Amino acid sequence: MAKRQIRDLLRVTPGGPVDLAAIDARSTPGFPDGVDRPKSWAGEQLQAIGAELAEHQERLYASAKRGGDRRRLLLVLQAMDCGGKDGTVKHVAGAMNPLGMRITSFGPPTDEERAHDFLWRIRRAVPEPGYVGVFNRSHYEDVLVVRVHDLVPRRIWSRRYDQINRFERELVDDGVVIVKVMLHISYNEQRVRLLERLTDPTKHWKYNPADVDERARWADYRAAYTDALARCSTEHAPWYVVPADRKWYRNWAVSHLLRETLEELKLTYPPPDFDVAAERVRLEQDDMR
Numbered sequence: 421m422a423k424r425q426i427r428d429l430l431r432v433t434p435g436g437p438v439d440l441a442a443i444d445a446r447s448t449p450g451f452p453d454g455v456d457r458p459k460s461w462a463g464e465q466l467q468a469i470g471a472e473l474a475e476h477q478e479r480l481y482a483s484a485k486r487g488g489d490r491r492r493l494l495l496v497l498q499a500m501d502c503g504g505k506d507g508t509v510k511h512v513a514g515a516m517n518p519l520g521m522r523i524t525s526f527g528p529p530t531d532e533e534r535a536h537d538f539l540w541r542i543r544r545a546v547p548e549p550g551y552v553g554v555f556n557r558s559h560y561e562d563v564l565v566v567r568v569h570d571l572v573p574r575r576i577w578s579r580r581y582d583q584i585n586r587f588e589r590e591l592v593d594d595g596v597v598i599v600k601v602m603l604h605i606s607y608n609e610q611r612v613r614l615l616e617r618l619t620d621p622t623k624h625w626k627y628n629p630a631d632v633d634e635r636a637r638w639a640d641y642r643a644a645y646t647d648a649l650a651r652c653s654t655e656h657a658p659w660y661v662v663p664a665d666r667k668w669y670r671n672w673a674v675s676h677l678l679r680e681t682l683e684e685l686k687l688t689y690p691p692p693d694f695d696v697a698a699e700r701v702r703l704e705q706d707d708m709r
């Protein structure tokens with residue numbers, strides 16, 4: 421029997437209901453039972469999987485460079501503040517070759533970005549063939565923070581779910597493999613992490629008093645996330661909800677999602693488009709001169 425995939429455990433079923441309250445942020449779906457020291461074991465696993473991810477990445481890159489393959493991978497990360505996006509980039513994406521990565525963080529749009537439609541800046545950041553892209557926040561902010569803060573009228577943001585689905589369909593048709601991950605932390609864990617930032621002077625720079633105001637809108641964000649997950653988890657670009665109160669599980673799970681996705685692509689190194697033997701002869705003769 422095929423091994424149960426972590427993807428199947430965490431995927432938001434397209435068209436299915438979404439109930440974030442029913443997903444325990446401290447749970448560890450798919451993590452093996454009976455592991456003695458789960459945290460250190462997960463760390464070791466992450467190392468091993470990281471090496472595999474790097475290998476897949478190299479094939480992806482080689483296929484695009486030499487084989488004209490248009491495929492690329494795009495990891496979209498969304499989370500509430502302190503949800504662990506930065507940590508995920510560091511620990512999971514960090515295992516891959518920086519030369520082949522395109523990491524983009526999306527903050528409030530600049531004046532120039534605001535002058536265009538909401539997908540303009542996103543399109544510009546889509547990785548080229550052969551690359552692994554990471555979106556640290558994304559076009560989903562335009563149906564999350566924008567909705568919660570009424571930054572545009574409802575009639576505008578409510579159309580965006582369909583626009584996003586069409587946009588992602590276009591990307592998929594052009595070879596972009598999209599993995600969308602919501603890092604799901606609990607209200608209490610966010611408080612713990614915010615407090616940590618106050619306690620540790622080396623983390624003060626990460627503390628933003630506005631995050632506490634955002635926290636007061638937890639229920640509104642929950643509703644906005646629920647709609648985004650329910651309306652935009654599609655067969656071609658599914659959402660995954662990763663319980664993220666435990667950082668070691670979060671990293672372990674995201675690395676599995678990427679590995680399973682990359683494995684499915686069955687990437688191979690492109691065959692040489694030159695005569696290997698003849699090239700060898702040329703170089704060997706070169707040595708004798």
Ligand code: ADP
Binds near residue numbers: 501529556571
């Ligand atoms: P992070 O919290 O991701 O580490 P920042 O502290 O720079 O990074 O926060 C980025 C901010 O940008 C967040 O408050 C987020 O809500 C905001 N943001 C991102 N995209 C948009 C958008 N399209 N419209 C308004 N605000 C946005």
